Amino acid sequence: MGHGKVITITSGKGGVGKTTVTANLSTALAMAGYKVVAIDADIGLRNLDVVMGLENRIVYDLVDVVEGRCRLNQAMIKDKRLEGLSMIPAAQTRDKNAISPTDMVLVCDQLREEVDYIVIDSPAGIERGFQNALAPADQVIIVTNPEVSAVRDADRIIGMIEAEEKGPGKLIINRYKPDMVARGDMLSIEDIVDILHIDIIGIIPEDEKILISTNRGQPLVMQNGHAKETGVAIRNIANRVKGDEIPFIDLAVKDGFMSRLRGWVTS
Amino acid sequence: MNLEATSQLSIKGIRDGLLLTLAPQPSFDDAFANLSNEIQNQGDFLRNSRIAVDLGGRIVNTDQIGAMQEVFANNGIALWAILSHREATRSAARDLGLATRLPGSQMDLQGNGVREPVKTHDGEAAADELANAILINETVRSGRSLYFDGHVVIVGDVNPGAEIVADGNVIVWGKLSGLVHAGANGDESATVSALDLSPTQLRIANRITIAPPVDKKRVPVPETACIKDEQIVAEAWNR
Numbered sequence: 001m002g003h004g005k006v007i008t009i010t011s012g013k014g015g016v017g018k019t020t021v022t023a024n025l026s027t028a029l030a031m032a033g034y035k036v037v038a039i040d041a042d043i044g045l046r047n048l049d050v051v052m053g054l055e056n057r058i059v060y061d062l063v064d065v066v067e068g069r070c071r072l073n074q075a076m077i078k079d080k081r082l083e084g085l086s087m088i089p090a091a092q093t094r095d096k097n098a099i100s101p102t103d104m105v106l107v108c109d110q111l112r113e114e115v116d117y118i119v120i121d122s123p124a125g126i127e128r129g130f131q132n133a134l135a136p137a138d139q140v141i142i143v144t145n146p147e148v149s150a151v152r153d154a155d156r157i158i159g160m161i162e163a164e165e166k167g168p169g170k171l172i173i174n175r176y177k178p179d180m181v182a183r184g185d186m187l188s189i190e191d192i193v194d195i196l197h198i199d200i201i202g203i204i205p206e207d208e209k210i211l212i213s214t215n216r217g218q219p220l221v222m223q224n225g226h227a228k229e230t231g232v233a234i235r236n237i238a239n240r241v242k243g244d245e246i247p248f249i250d251l252a253v254k255d256g257f258m259s260r261l262r263g264w265v266t267s
Numbered sequence: 268m269n270l271e272a273t274s275q276l277s278i279k280g281i282r283d284g285l286l287l288t289l290a291p292q293p294s295f296d297d298a299f300a301n302l303s304n305e306i307q308n309q310g311d312f313l314r315n316s317r318i319a320v321d322l323g324g325r326i327v328n329t330d331q332i333g334a335m336q337e338v339f340a341n342n343g344i345a346l347w348a349i350l351s352h353r354e355a356t357r358s359a360a361r362d363l364g365l366a367t368r369l370p371g372s373q374m375d376l377q378g379n380g381v382r383e384p385v386k387t388h389d390g391e392a393a394a395d396e397l398a399n400a401i402l403i404n405e406t407v408r409s410g411r412s413l414y415f416d417g418h419v420v421i422v423g424d425v426n427p428g429a430e431i432v433a434d435g436n437v438i439v440w441g442k443l444s445g446l447v448h449a450g451a452n453g454d455e456s457a458t459v460s461a462l463d464l465s466p467t468q469l470r471i472a473n474r475i476t477i478a479p480p481v482d483k484k485r486v487p488v489p490e491t492a493c494i495k496d497e498q499i500v501a502e503a504w505n506r
Binding site: 126152153155156158159160162184195197 | 406408409410411424426427428444483
């Protein structure tokens with residue numbers, strides 16, 4: 001088996017930013033010089049191609065690979081802007097039952113030979129699509145928002161990841177608004193960790209530039225100059241995925257937990 | 268082979284082959300005789316399969332498991348795991364090199380929490396003295412449902428969306444935010460205690476209550492809930 005590492009991005013709840021995180025994390029890893037392939041496992045509701053700006057270049061998709069209509073390499077769309085980055089789109093005209101967890105494991109085992117990181121964008125939910133995305137994972141990253149329903153679903157998903165012995169997973173808190181937390185109007189990082197009891201791998205602030213970049217099909221980390229904070233937050237996640245220690249837990253004692261984290265978010 | 272139709276056994280496909288569950292009622296010898304007949308009559312259906320057997324609450328020794336393994340082997344079926352909530356049975360199975368738990372056994376294949384451990388009332392109460400309380404040394408997350416026919420002690424949190432059902436008392440050494448039901452078989456003397464008692468819903472016997480809205484800044488104190496004057500009340504634990 002090759003050395004490539006499979007990272008599955010999941011959340012339970014929809015709309016928390018899995019696809020955006022997948023696109024940006026894949027891009028950030030590719031910018032750091034790795035060979036990366038992003039896979040859209042959301043069959044029937046594909047999005048990742050749009051967010052990565054590769055929609056108009058799709059010829060074959062994941063289901064074509066699984067059903068033997070094309071070779072794996074034919075379905076891998078190379079990103080022209082960034083060497084080393086490619087993606088495998090989902091089929092839009094099929095549903096989750098078109099592939100099985102075993103198919104995903106086989107596809108990923110093949111990809112491990114060729115690339116350093118395989119980043120899988122899981123569909124929302126806890127059914128077949130999620131099981132497909134989870135099956136090949138070496139590491140699972142759970143994306144949540146600082147709101148009660150998203151955290152509840154993350155908790156459910158973490159339980160299922162642990163039951164599959166893929167745990168414990170790492171957490172990304174997306175769309176975080178320090179000012180709202182300061183006013184007590186949003187769940188704080190402490191509140192979330194208190195419920196979920198897992199390590200945080202990143203905190204991404206709420207940023208309208210994410211939406212703009214998503215609509216344009218240009219992952220935000222690719223752009224220079226704009227949205228500095230958010231770009232740094234995402235690059236920090238990529239660095240932690242690589243195994244670099246980016247400090248924020250060891251800032252213990254003295255000043256409050258919150259202000260430490262806020263300092264980290266903006267650093 | 269129509270194993271489902273016989274009330275004595277049920278069989279279903281799991282990720283690791285097949286899971287055969289014996290009905291709680293018959294003794295091991297009766298269930299085994301029945302099983303042997305079924306397999307010998309229509310064993311071709313199961314040939315080359317891997318099977319796990321759930322013996323429920325039976326206390327079964329190494330010889331008996333060995334005999335079962337042999338019957339399976341003679342029909343080309345590999346017995347690889349024995350499930351039971353009896354430590355004696357599990358220990359006998361381990362002596363024969365068999366597994367005693369399924370991977371990820373706290374969930375079924377669809378990811379739904381199975382009520383675990385599934386205990387049966389099978390008239391072996393005499394040997395049951397040690398089995399009337401269970402310690403769960405982890406946080407119970409959303410979507411999991413635990414049932415036990417004795418007392419339940421949890422060292423960890425019970426998160427919103429999780430449920431704990433016990434015939435006896437429930438004690439949570441942590442924050443209880445999910446649904447809890449003590450005295451589920453109608454015992455009105457059952458209690459629920461937690462270091463931070465803020466369940467979504469609390470039931471004792473056939474009474475239901477919801478916790479009053481909590482002030483976020485409150486400092487939690489350990490509390491015990493019980494039935495007093497026909498209603499569920501929670502009191503600070505300060506004995």
